[in-house]
Amino acid sequence: MAQILAPSMQWQMRMPKYSNIASPMTTKMWSSLLMKQNKKGTNRSSAKFRVLALKSEDSTVNRLEDLLNLDITPYTDKIIAEYIWIGGTGIDMRSKSKPVEHPSELPKWNYDGSSTGQAPGEDSEVILYPQAIFKDPFRGGNNILVICDTYTPAGEPIPTNKRHRAAEIFSNSKVSAEVPWFGIEQEYTLLQQNVKWPLGWPVGAYPGPQGPYYCGAGADKSFGRDIADAHYKACLYAGINISGTNGEVMPGQWEYQVGPSVGIDAGDHIWCSRYLLERITEQAGVVLSLDPKPIEGDWNGAGCHTNYSTKSMREEGGYETIKKAILNLSLRHKEHISAYGEGNERRLTGKHETASIDSFSWGVANRGCSIRVGRETEKQGKGYLEDRRPASNMDPYVVTSLLAETTILWEPTLEAEALAAQKLALNV
Incomplete structure (x- = not known):
């Protein structure tokens, strides 16, 4: 970087207005990622980003794309939160999703730490603490990405949780x-x-x-x-x-x-x-x-x-x-x-x-x-x-x-x- 300028306002964990998450540009901005076909039905030039599925006579890819682009907001008040954490190597990233009512009410969650190299099989539960929220460019709409850090059930940070010490x-x-x-x-x-x-x-x-x-x-x-x-x-x-x-x-x-x-x-x-x-x-x-x-x-x-x-x-x-x-x-x-x-x-x-x-x-x-x-x-x-x-x-x-x-x-x-x-x- 040539120069460090004044930082912009960061996306906060607790958002005062739920409507701030929504974006009217979701479909236009992310057609290259979500592989939305044009109105004529021809393939876009960015075919390399197409979902990895075989295109069959019954248009498997088209039907999958329709589901990926499906707007669920008229049918549910819930949003999808993708919980993201750092895995056992300290550099790999893991994630899983769940529906939530509101980003300010994200619950703690857990995962199998024995499958990520972060806990023994006989006591494998690792707890996810939500820490930072970002908008989800893949699902669009009000959906969010949630950066988490990781703890034992007793509340102690596990060894790969470097965020805890940094926050201190x-x-x-x-x-x-x-x-x-x-x-x-x-x-x-x-x-x-x-x-x-x-x-x-x-x-x-x-x-x-x-x-x-x-x-x-x-x-x-x-x-x-x-x-x-x-x-x-x-x-x-x-x-x-x-x-x-x-x-x-x-x-x-x-x-x-x-x-x-x-x-x-x-x-x-x-x-x-x-x-x-x-x-x-x-x-x-x-x-x-x-x-x-x-x-x-x-x-x-x-x-x-x-x-x-x-x-x-x-x-x-x-x-x-x-x-x-x-x-x-x-x-x-x-x-x-x-x-x-x-x-x-x-x-x-x-x-x-x-x-x-x-x-x-x-x-x-x-x-x-x-x-x-x-x-x-x-x-x-x-x-x-x-x-x-x-x-x-x-x-x-x-x-x-x-x-x-x-x-x-x-x-x-x-x-x-x-x-x-x-x-x-x-x-x-």
């Missing part, structure tokens, strides 16, 4: 007073379904070297634009604070940006955006990969650069606060790296616009550093920093709360601070 950090009075903003750049790779090879690549072979693909256009440079565009619209419809998208350096790789978002909202919005992307690639018959280095060799990896600022950084004299934050980050480099995503050592090699995983560095406009500060921030004497270390599969609850904890709550010893200041001075 962001509710700390010292942290909330600093109004932490986050702008997260989520990179991802699209893979061909059967061969697990990047979209647009010759099977078992390689495309031309990197260079023409970043923000490129053309059938030989851009692979998966329909998916990226469909995802962009889905996020806007859902109420996710998406702020941009672009083709990435490696062909078949894309990026979208979410933010600026305040505190815990950043994690909620990223996780919901990932869920939407999983559903869209499912419909397209393409595999979504968040592997930080999906293809070994002279190809860029996939990161999740996290832009971050506090109220003190954004005010006059904020550049000194930024430098103090960088000093703290240098002292906790190992703690951050260990929490910044699995397989990140394959990406952070010091090549392909990354810093080495083994050392901490920072610089102005330097994309080969751990922390980058923009030219405009240096010029204005205030602004934000970009942490370039997080991998594409990082947990946004962990990364955002750890940044806030290290830069706002954690205080190094005077001796460690002086030593770190010396090292950073030599770096720059």
